[in-house]
Amino acid sequence: MADTPAHVPQLPWVEIAAELCKGCDYCVKSCPPDVLGFSTDINTRGYRFSFYKGDGCTGCGICFYNCPEPSAITVYRKPTDKKAKKVLQ
Amino acid sequence: MARELVKGNEAIVKGAILAGCRAYYGYPITPASEITETAAYFLPRVGGTFLQAESEIGSINMVYGAASSGQRVMTASSSPGISLKMEGLSYCAGAELPCVVVNINRGGPGLGNIGPEQSDYFQMTKGGGHGSYRLIVLAPNSAQEMCDLTIKAFELADRYRNPAAILTDGFIGQMMEPVEFPEPIEKLPEKPWALDGTKATIDNLISSISLSHDELEAHVTHLAKKYAQVEENEILYEEYRADGADYLAVAFGIVSRVMMTAIDTARARGIKIGLLRPITLWPFPKKRLAWWGDRLKAILVAELSTGQMIEDVKLAVSCKIPVDFYGRWGGNVPASQELVRAIEKLREDHP
Numbered sequence: 009m010a011d012t013p014a015h016v017p018q019l020p021w022v023e024i025a026a027e028l029c030k031g032c033d034y035c036v037k038s039c040p041p042d043v044l045g046f047s048t049d050i051n052t053r054g055y056r057f058s059f060y061k062g063d064g065c066t067g068c069g070i071c072f073y074n075c076p077e078p079s080a081i082t083v084y085r086k087p088t089d090k091k092a093k094k095v096l097q
Numbered sequence: 098m099a100r101e102l103v104k105g106n107e108a109i110v111k112g113a114i115l116a117g118c119r120a121y122y123g124y125p126i127t128p129a130s131e132i133t134e135t136a137a138y139f140l141p142r143v144g145g146t147f148l149q150a151e152s153e154i155g156s157i158n159m160v161y162g163a164a165s166s167g168q169r170v171m172t173a174s175s176s177p178g179i180s181l182k183m184e185g186l187s188y189c190a191g192a193e194l195p196c197v198v199v200n201i202n203r204g205g206p207g208l209g210n211i212g213p214e215q216s217d218y219f220q221m222t223k224g225g226g227h228g229s230y231r232l233i234v235l236a237p238n239s240a241q242e243m244c245d246l247t248i249k250a251f252e253l254a255d256r257y258r259n260p261a262a263i264l265t266d267g268f269i270g271q272m273m274e275p276v277e278f279p280e281p282i283e284k285l286p287e288k289p290w291a292l293d294g295t296k297a298t299i300d301n302l303i304s305s306i307s308l309s310h311d312e313l314e315a316h317v318t319h320l321a322k323k324y325a326q327v328e329e330n331e332i333l334y335e336e337y338r339a340d341g342a343d344y345l346a347v348a349f350g351i352v353s354r355v356m357m358t359a360i361d362t363a364r365a366r367g368i369k370i371g372l373l374r375p376i377t378l379w380p381f382p383k384k385r386l387a388w389w390g391d392r393l394k395a396i397l398v399a400e401l402s403t404g405q406m407i408e409d410v411k412l413a414v415s416c417k418i419p420v421d422f423y424g425r426w427g428g429n430v431p432a433s434q435e436l437v438r439a440i441e442k443l444r445e446d447h448p
Contacts, residue, residue: 030127030211054271
């Protein structure tokens, strides 16, 4: 997607599945450090989607709890997280 | 009038306003939220009322109230939200109140997902609500029809004093197409039965209760006669490349669009198949299908469900000919190649 910046993961970070996002904007609006953006591109279902701007995530999880679409948002917080370990390798 | 590239969901609201609708009570739900959002934007601008209720149940009861005053009023939701409105719709039908309800069918049952399905066919045509009522159900398959059939829905609702519904899938609701918007309706029908807030109408009564059994029997008889008139006069359908067909496909909504492509391919391969697209799902084009039942080798019904409309097709042809089914569900929509394969299988199975 054109305007999603290339992301170098650094704990904590948030991963948003663009194809599962329906563009409700709740995560963007509720993020306390304001590290989420809203794309101008659309996904294959025709919705604009949110994305992590790249740094500043505190791992608070507010975006995850606000998101109405299950599995669209994953928040990586702990270094012991298996998935996080895999991505960080 | 104006020609615009617009989302199906938005075309509904613009059509409604052109039809004189000035009251919208709703609640957001994907994939119908744009209807509520568009209504919130435009209704105040035309001097109308927009209110987001506390829930879908709240909004349908507001519709009941507004309809009692004679206004053209509507609400919109998607599958689980429509389930919430069912009691209210039964009340509107019982009290003979016109209104328009839009269902943008999403994946179900339960919370499901936000993908398109056609699994609310039973809910809308056989009544998710209680009692002896029917909804007049119109099924658009394009953004243009989202506008035109909404206007038609208001007309039918007023003519028969009954709720009318638009049933379509999340695909048609979300897609953007050019729409030619008509001129606004000049004159709305008179409603002497309504309560306009003045002394003149103070003796009018809007109610769905009939404590006396004889009274309710008479009332339901009256409703049944009304529904018989709707069945007699208001059936709408479209046929595509059906001339001289040996086989017929029956589909509505987005499936009908994909099916037309599949039929073009099948016809090019020498299979004589056409499409019958019901536009009114209730009343269902039974007589036309019965006519076809005497002339075809087989019918293929394609739906985004495990098979609902197919029951009405089988009934219409009185089981005289085989009626096969091809379905996808869960939010998945068939590609035309799949439907072509289904058509080829139909011919193989019923040569």
